Amino acid sequence: MSGTDSTYEGFTAEERAAMKEHARELKTAARRTSRADKAAEAERDVLAKIAEMGDSDRIMAERVHAVVTATAPALAPKLWYGMPAYALDGKIVCFFQSAAKFKARYATLGFNDPARLDEGAMWATGFALTEVTPEVEARIAALVERAVN
Template sequence: MSSTESGTHEGFTAEERAAMKDHAQELKTAARRSSRADKAAEAKRDVLAKIAEMQDSDRIMAERVHAVITAGAPALAPKLWYGMPAYALDGKVVCFFQSAEKFKARYATLGFSDQAKLDEGTMWAAGFALTEVTADVEARIAALVKRAVS
């Protein structure tokens, strides 16, 4: 947290606090699940349920992103991460979909963590704005995800 020039204290936004609460609940839920297979199946159901809750344009994009990622990188396991659909390798998030609605942004985001192998020299993109998922965008996502887990 930081202070502004007027001396008032800036804190987390309501959306950021909600994301942190989502993450705490996700950790509790995962800890309660018994077997590894149960955890994976229920985590996938959680992701699909979260996608189904999204508003129309975000939901449509999230469904297409989910389909591209799960088809193109079957080693990635769907899971919720701070209330967002995410895809992990060995339990570590590689990429995620952030709806525009989540943080009141003008576009959705496909983001990659530092686990993604997208390195290109000394600077590379780790997040991509999405306003629509077309066939060309699906192809770019598939290529990025494949590279991220290579």
């Protein structure tokens, strides 16, 4: 950082907690034996994480999970930094971040590099969610389908 009046405070408590959660996720995944066991356990982990969320986040995460898994069955649900995420060939394509996780005013549906959402020289990779309506579900389905094709 430059300037004399700005100081780096380090990671927030929420960011540190997410990193610790990710380390636990990696250790848990490494202990699982077969590929089928890993997939089934990973989905159970995602559903359990969603169930822990507060009402608004939980309802949106359940809908996002249903839309993503129905639209792109090739995406494997897994936890990623304590968030429900969906991977293709082990690489996270998209994820749901609850509003409560980082004390934000909205939840986020995010897409990582493997998502094929390229549109010219600039495109969105994160979308704020305050509610998952049928129209939002249709948009999520279209984004996910585009991301994996």
